[in-house]
Amino acid sequence: MTTTRTVQITFDCADPATLALFWTEVLGYRVQDPPPGFATWDDALDAFGVPASERNRASAILDPAGVGPRVFFQRVPEGKQAKNRVHLDVRAAPGLQGEERMAALEEEATRLGRLGAARLARYEPAPPLELGTIVMADPEGNEFCLD
Structure with missing residues (x-):
């Protein structure tokens, strides 16, 4: 069961x-x-x-x-030591694809940057799914993706 x-x-x-x-x-x-x-x-x-x-x-x-x-x-007393093995994917552009998707992710990345997030990388849409992402870090360095 x-x-x-x-x-x-x-x-x-x-x-x-x-x-x-x-x-x-x-x-x-x-x-x-x-x-x-x-x-x-x-x-x-x-x-x-x-x-x-x-x-x-x-x-x-x-x-x-x-x-x-x-x-x-x-x-906790220790600081972050290495890349997260598990991270959150924040669904900031559900249902969108291509440039429309990336524009929505960029808008959210900019908003979160004003709140203290850091932008780490941008991955362009590519086959087979044609979905791009932006990797961010929160104010303490924990990585997450805008998906």
């Missing part, structure tokens, strides 16, 4: 709050609300006795429609 499971995507990072806000803009997500009974995360963390120096240990963002996976950001 096979059981279907949901997934959470987790990023190791230096600054969870900042990276979470960046990815809310990329994915159209929102920062996860504080626990019930608290107006803000600071209110909740005060009640839980979490010191100010430990308040940026983690952050999470959610798909407002409840369809996509939760994305979790956790602070």
Whole structure:
């Protein structure tokens, strides 16, 4: 018997709050609300006795429609060492092909660049699928593709 499971995507990072806000803009997500009974995360963390120096240990963002996976950001002491073995493909031009597709990807790459992303490479449409991509990195260097 096979059981279907949901997934959470987790990023190791230096600054969870900042990276979470960046990815809310990329994915159209929102920062996860504080626990019930608290107006803000600071209110909740005060009640839980979490010191100010430990308040940026983690952050999470959610798909407002409840369809996509939760994305979790956790602070780690080490920096990014090498190319990601797994990365996200952000579907920025679904259904488009050729120059129309590349123009839409360029527009999104420019928008994300203003938010702190870096452009790493552009791959032109080529047979057999005629689909191009733009490889980007988030503000902490995690690679992702605009697809």
